[in-house]
Amino acid sequence: MGARIMYREPRWRVIARNAFPFVVVVAIWEVLAHVGIFPVRLFPPVETVVVAFVRLTVAGILPHHAFDTVLRLSGGFMLAAIAGVAVGIAMGRWRLAEDVFLPLVSIGAPIPGLAYAPLFLLWFGLGNLSAVLLVGFVSAFPVIFNTWTGVKAVKEIWVRSAQAMGADNRRLFRHVILPGALPYILTGLRLGLAQAWRILVGVEMLAAVPWGLGWLIFGAREFLNTDVMLAGIVIIAIIGLALEKLVFQRIEAFTIVRWGMMT
Amino acid sequence: MTASPERWRMIGRATATLLAAAAFYETVAQSGIFPGVLVPTLPKVGHTLVNLLGDGTMLRHVFYTLVRVMCGFAFAIMVGLPLGILMARIRAVENFVMPLASALMPIPSLAWVPVFILWFGLGDTVTILIVFYAAMFPMLLNTWTGVRAVNPLWLRAAGAMGADEGALFWKVIIPGASPFIITGLRQAFQRSWIAVVGAEMLAASDWGLGWVIFDAKEFLNADVMMASLTVIGGIGYAFERLVFGSLERVTVLRWGMVRATKG
Numbered sequence: 001m002g003a004r005i006m007y008r009e010p011r012w013r014v015i016a017r018n019a020f021p022f023v024v025v026v027a028i029w030e031v032l033a034h035v036g037i038f039p040v041r042l043f044p045p046v047e048t049v050v051v052a053f054v055r056l057t058v059a060g061i062l063p064h065h066a067f068d069t070v071l072r073l074s075g076g077f078m079l080a081a082i083a084g085v086a087v088g089i090a091m092g093r094w095r096l097a098e099d100v101f102l103p104l105v106s107i108g109a110p111i112p113g114l115a116y117a118p119l120f121l122l123w124f125g126l127g128n129l130s131a132v133l134l135v136g137f138v139s140a141f142p143v144i145f146n147t148w149t150g151v152k153a154v155k156e157i158w159v160r161s162a163q164a165m166g167a168d169n170r171r172l173f174r175h176v177i178l179p180g181a182l183p184y185i186l187t188g189l190r191l192g193l194a195q196a197w198r199i200l201v202g203v204e205m206l207a208a209v210p211w212g213l214g215w216l217i218f219g220a221r222e223f224l225n226t227d228v229m230l231a232g233i234v235i236i237a238i239i240g241l242a243l244e245k246l247v248f249q250r251i252e253a254f255t256i257v258r259w260g261m262m263t
Numbered sequence: 264m265t266a267s268p269e270r271w272r273m274i275g276r277a278t279a280t281l282l283a284a285a286a287f288y289e290t291v292a293q294s295g296i297f298p299g300v301l302v303p304t305l306p307k308v309g310h311t312l313v314n315l316l317g318d319g320t321m322l323r324h325v326f327y328t329l330v331r332v333m334c335g336f337a338f339a340i341m342v343g344l345p346l347g348i349l350m351a352r353i354r355a356v357e358n359f360v361m362p363l364a365s366a367l368m369p370i371p372s373l374a375w376v377p378v379f380i381l382w383f384g385l386g387d388t389v390t391i392l393i394v395f396y397a398a399m400f401p402m403l404l405n406t407w408t409g410v411r412a413v414n415p416l417w418l419r420a421a422g423a424m425g426a427d428e429g430a431l432f433w434k435v436i437i438p439g440a441s442p443f444i445i446t447g448l449r450q451a452f453q454r455s456w457i458a459v460v461g462a463e464m465l466a467a468s469d470w471g472l473g474w475v476i477f478d479a480k481e482f483l484n485a486d487v488m489m490a491s492l493t494v495i496g497g498i499g500y501a502f503e504r505l506v507f508g509s510l511e512r513v514t515v516l517r518w519g520m521v522r523a524t525k526g
Contacts, residue, residue, distance in 0.1 A: 018362045025363065042381055099276035104284060110503060111496035112457035114373075114464065115473065118480040119488050122301055198454075202373035202461040206477075214374065218465075221377040229378050233370060240369020 044227045052227035053234060061216075066235050068211040069200065072128065076135025077196050081189055084140040088147025088188070092181070098148075105144055113138030113199045117206050131207045135196045142191035150184025151177060186251050197243060201236060213239075303486040312490035321494060327470040329498075331387060332459045335394025339451055343399050344444070347406025348436070357407075364403060372397035372458045376465045389466040390459060397458035401450035409443025410436055441514050449507045456499050 009017075026046055032038070033045035040048075056062040087105075090097040117134055124130040154177050162176045204214025213232050220228040285305060291297070292304040303311075315321035350357040372393050379389040413436055421435045437444075463473025472495050479487035 017358055021359045021363045022366070024359075038382075099273075100280050103277035103280045107281075107496065110499040111492055112460045112499065114457060114461040115476055115492055115495050117464070118476045119485065119492070122480055122483065122485060122488070197369075198371040198373075198457070199461075201371045202376075202465070205373070205376070205465055217374060217377045221381055224381065226378065226381060229381075233374055233378070236374050237366060237370045240371070241366070244369055 041224050042226055044230070048227045049230045049234070052225075053231040056228065056231055062231065062235055065211050065213050065216045065232070066239065068209070069204065069213045070239065072131055072135065072204070072209070072212065073193075073196055073200050075132045076200070077139055077193055079132070079136030080139040080143055080192050080196065083136070084143025084188065084192065085147050085185060087140075088144045088185070089151055089177075089181075091144070091148040092151025092154075093177070101144070102148075105141065109141045109145070113195070114202050114206075117203060121207060126208045128207075128209055131200075131203045131209055131212075134203055134207075135200050138199055139192035139196035142195060143185075143188040146184045146188025146191065147181065150181030150188070153184065154180035186254070190248050190251050193243065193247065197240060300483045301485050303489065308486045308489045308493075311484075311486040312493060315487070315490055321475075321490075324470055324472050324475050324491070325494060325498065327468075328459055328463065328472045331390045331463075331471065332394055332455050335391040335459070336398050336452060336455045338391070338395045339398035339402050339455070340448070342395075343402030343447070343451070344406050347403045347447075348410050348440075350403070350407045351410035360403075364400060368400045368404075372454070373461045373465070376462055380466050385466050386468055390462040390468070390471070393458050393462040393466075394455045397454040398451035401454060402447045405443045405447025405450065406440065409440030409447070412443065413439035438514075445507065445511050445514065448510070449503070452502055452507070453499075456495075456502070460495065 030045055033040070033043050044052075053062070087097075087101055091101050092098070113134065116137065117130075120130045120134045120137075124133060158176050158180060159172065162172050167175065201214040201217075204212040205218040209215055213236050217229045217232040220226075220232065289305050292299070292302045312321075346356075346360065350360055375396060376389065376393060379392055383389050383392070417435050417439060418431065421431055426434065459471075460473035460476075463471040464477040468474060472491055476488050476491045476495075479485070479491070
């Protein structure tokens with residue numbers, strides 16, 4: 001991206017420009033916190049939050065929570081990716097699979113994922129199993145839809161020419177259908193991961209998992225530890241940003257570079 | 264809207280699938296492998312749904328949820344839409360808001376629930392704010408992208424033909440950005456719908472669809488949960504199809520912006 005910009009601002013100016021709004025917000029926060037309109041316990045000054053963040057990180061509590069959350073996210077997302085791509089491809093290739101799954105998926109998709117949470121908790125108990133299954137279940141929908149669309153969007157003429165040139169089913173799938181549908185599949189995976197991330201924190205609060213950022217924040221409320229809650233939110237923002245920069249933008253760049261912006 | 268044979272075939276297959284799925288579920292439920300409270304039979308779910316609708320409790324829950332979601336959603340539009348336009352038109356606003364928005368966006372709205380509960384107490388304020396937070400970013404970003412995507416040639420043409428700022432805004436920028444704005448509204452509503460259910464579960468009040476489902480878990484009322492899931496899914500679907508579908512028809516199609524919607 002950077003190469004396309006004709007004139008480049010010096011690096012320090014870019015940093016300063018991006019940092020400026022945060023400085024303003026932090027300053028306003030500090031003033032509000034120190035004036036004492038709100039109780040300090042509920043509205044801690046920034047330095048208290050930073051201290052809490054450092055203390056929890058050094059003690060290993062915050063990394064443990066974060067690690068478990070990321071693990072749960074990857075577990076649920078893996079389930080969604082494997083099941084979603086498999087179902088989506090089946091739907092795109094076989095009439096029967098499409099007829100069977102499409103109505104079910106169309107009915108399940110518009111229900112917000114968290115609404116299933118109590119049902120899953122009832123069926124699979126409190127804890128990890130429910131959380132991972134629910135995240136997987138919810139993020140599977142965009143994966144299924146996009147994979148299905150992608151397989152359907154593979155040009156009929158490519159399939160037929162490959163067949164005419166004597167490709168068997170396996171080769172057809174591996175060399176024509178999969179690459180043809182890949183941009184859509186990747187979009188689906190990206191949407192699925194974003195969905196999983198949005199829902200996971202809420203699920204952790206509801207499912208009473210032993211470790212996890214959602215649970216950390218929710219638990220801290222009982223003791224009015226607003227500083228811990230805000231430190232937890234900072235870590236959540238960092239993980240979310242990392243997902244965006246390291247995963248989503250990579251995937252996007254990959255599809256754009258290889259297929260020239262197909263989705 | 265003419266029902267082609269293809270369409271009839273699809274409806275027929277969908278009905279067959281759903282009947283088969285229902286029959287399968289019913290067999291499992293009747294067989295007694297799982298306890299009846301956890302896997303209620305379909306007639307029981309139907310009965311509960313009719314009862315809840317009949318005595319007006321379900322309608323009241325729906326009403327509360329809709330009021331909350333509409334308040335938060337409207338609030339998000341009132342802030343997100345003008346701010347998005349300002350960001351696209353004025354460089355300084357963009358430079359200030361964009362870094363903040365990209366830092367806040369990856370934080371799932373539900374992570375704020377415990378913090379907001381501490382600040383504002385249990386109740387409607389929390390739910391509305393969470394909905395606002397969830398709906399705000401899709402609205403803001405889509406408007407911003409949309410206004411920036413308005414063809415500069417149109418702006419100059421309108422300017423050359425003597426359009427003043429007001430006319431430029433209402434006759435060129437808003438219609439030109441409309442496909443993106445409507446995408447923003449859609450996404451914002453989907454997010455709000457998820458957020459409202461989650462927030463109602465966590466910030467328990469006495470009414471609301473999220474609360475019913477969560478409360479039903481305590482009493483093992485799986486039939487109530489499933490009945491509410493049906494209602495939640497139905498409302499979500501109705502909004503997506505009826506409200507946003509017709510909104511798209513009266514704006515984007517009328518202004519002839521369809522091609523832009525497709526990319």
